[in-house]
């Protein structure tokens with residue numbers, strides 16, 4: 877995902893993050909999450925009540941399948 881899109885929606889509680897494609901199971905997203913909001917399931921599952929929309933998981937995903945849904 878383009879960094880300008882990430883910057884636009886960072887900390888916006890009107891959007892959420894989700895896995896939108898073929899996940900490789902690397903869990904870089906979960907490791908990048910400061911809130912420990914991502915369960916290492918397949919696909920990774922986000923607890924939206926813990927999520928601050930910091931977008932670190934989106935930035936960490938090498939396959940760009942962790943995406944901002946808006």
Ligand code: SF4
Pocket residue numbers: 895898899900901902903904905906920936937938939940941942
């Ligand atoms: S970083 Fe991306 S590819 Fe890796 S586990 Fe998370 S969603 Fe899947």
Ligand code: SF4
Pocket residue numbers: 893908909910911912913914922926927928929930931932933934
């Ligand atoms: S946006 Fe931030 S707080 Fe939410 S799941 Fe991703 S890394 Fe964790």
